[in-house]
Amino acid sequence: MKAGLYFHIPFCVHKCRYCSFNSIPYNRELAWKYVSALLKEMNLRGEIEPSSVYIGGGTPTVLPMESLRIVLEGVKEHFNPAAGTEITVEANPGTFGGIDFAALKALGVNRVSLGAQSFNPEELAALGRIHGPGEITRAVDALREAGIADVGLDLIHSLPGQGLRQWEKSLDEAIRLSPQHISLYDLSIEEGTEFYTMNKAGLMTLPPEEMQVEMYLVAVNRLEEAGYERYEISNFARPGHECVHNLNYWSAGDFIGLGAGAHSRAVARASRNVCDVKEYIVRLEKGEDPGEAAETLTDMEREREFIMLGLRKRRGFSFEDFRAGFGTDFMDKYGPAAAKMADAGYVSAGPDGVRLTMKGVLASNRVIMEFF
Ligand code: SF4
Numbered sequence: 001m002k003a004g005l006y007f008h009i010p011f012c013v014h015k016c017r018y019c020s021f022n023s024i025p026y027n028r029e030l031a032w033k034y035v036s037a038l039l040k041e042m043n044l045r046g047e048i049e050p051s052s053v054y055i056g057g058g059t060p061t062v063l064p065m066e067s068l069r070i071v072l073e074g075v076k077e078h079f080n081p082a083a084g085t086e087i088t089v090e091a092n093p094g095t096f097g098g099i100d101f102a103a104l105k106a107l108g109v110n111r112v113s114l115g116a117q118s119f120n121p122e123e124l125a126a127l128g129r130i131h132g133p134g135e136i137t138r139a140v141d142a143l144r145e146a147g148i149a150d151v152g153l154d155l156i157h158s159l160p161g162q163g164l165r166q167w168e169k170s171l172d173e174a175i176r177l178s179p180q181h182i183s184l185y186d187l188s189i190e191e192g193t194e195f196y197t198m199n200k201a202g203l204m205t206l207p208p209e210e211m212q213v214e215m216y217l218v219a220v221n222r223l224e225e226a227g228y229e230r231y232e233i234s235n236f237a238r239p240g241h242e243c244v245h246n247l248n249y250w251s252a253g254d255f256i257g258l259g260a261g262a263h264s265r266a267v268a269r270a271s272r273n274v275c276d277v278k279e280y281i282v283r284l285e286k287g288e289d290p291g292e293a294a295e296t297l298t299d300m301e302r303e304r305e306f307i308m309l310g311l312r313k314r315r316g317f318s319f320e321d322f323r324a325g326f327g328t329d330f331m332d333k334y335g336p337a338a339a340k341m342a343d344a345g346y347v348s349a350g351p352d353g354v355r356l357t358m359k360g361v362l363a364s365n366r367v368i369m370e371f372f
Pocket of ligand 1: 011012057
């Protein structure tokens with residue numbers, strides 16, 4: 001089976017204030033057991049031909065170099081990625097001290113996604129990040145020196161108290177470093193985070209919605225002027241440097257996730273591993289499968305996912321791919337909704353497929369729901 005492979009490393013130096021990901025503070029002993037459990041889970045998985053490999057988290061680079069080496073050697077031994085397969089490691093610019101990126105490159109890593117988030121020291125401190133702007137620049141330099149071909153930066157906008165000027169500064173600094181890929185996120189306040197509690201207590205002022213839209217539009221203009229192509233609602237890349245792993249996801253391709261809380265979706269079966277790190281380790285030590293939730297997706301659910309994810313891509317999706325996946329004609333089934341959205345200027349439906357216009361991008365959630 002061909003699939004994107006994801007490995008979750010659930011450890012961080014400490015929890016950022018806005019973070020709702022499955023991550024816990026790094027603990028040497030627990031992390032060591034976790035890596036060994038991850039190898040056991042690799043053993044449990046059948047034959048998979050990786051279309052891409054993504055080591056995410058959490059903060060994979062909080063692991064000692066030796067542990068990262070073991071994970072990557074495990075990937076090679078169990079799944080034998082073909083030469084040239086995209087292999088990404090997520091990294092936090094504040095954890096570069098112990099990582100030998102030249103060694104990671106020798107182990108097959110050809111892409112590093114850096115969680116920069118902002119280039120304003122006050123914003124980074126407010127987010128609870130462990131690095132300043134200088135560390136982002138040093139991290140990019142270190143990656144270039146190590147010969148890592150693809151570097152991506154993540155940025156967050158619509159932060160508490162953030163104005164257009166601060167956001168433009170972050171964008172300009174990111175562009176100045178000339179990474180091959182830039183991802184934008186607008187801050188979302190998730191239950192269970194420190195930001196959620198602060199927001200509920202009225203302790204933060206978020207930019208109004210019109211400002212959030214303006215921040216997004218400013219980013220699109222600046223990034224496109226700088227030679228980045230928007231290939232997904234929030235993702236921009238220099239031509240030829242789109243993230244293969246995420247494109248597979250937005251194309252509703254199969255993916256297998258290993259590690260605590262990791263999701264998988266293969267053919268019509270969706271599943272998730274236990275989120276609790278200790279329970280994940282215990283299960284694998286007992287030789288048990290760490291999966292806890294699995295369901296077979298109905299055709300309707302698969303169609304819905306295909307449309308929702310496909311419309312996130314700038315090129316949308318093709319009628320041919322829809323027919324290949326579901327054996328039915330998209331326009332026969334969704335023609336009236338597509339026509340309504342096209343008349344309102346939210347989608348563009350050509351003879352081959354359908355995609356969102358910029359007006360549709362700005363109202364994407366609402367537009368997508370119109371199809372169901
Ligand atoms: S580094 Fe990333 S995963 Fe870790 S706590 Fe911060 S936002 Fe969450």
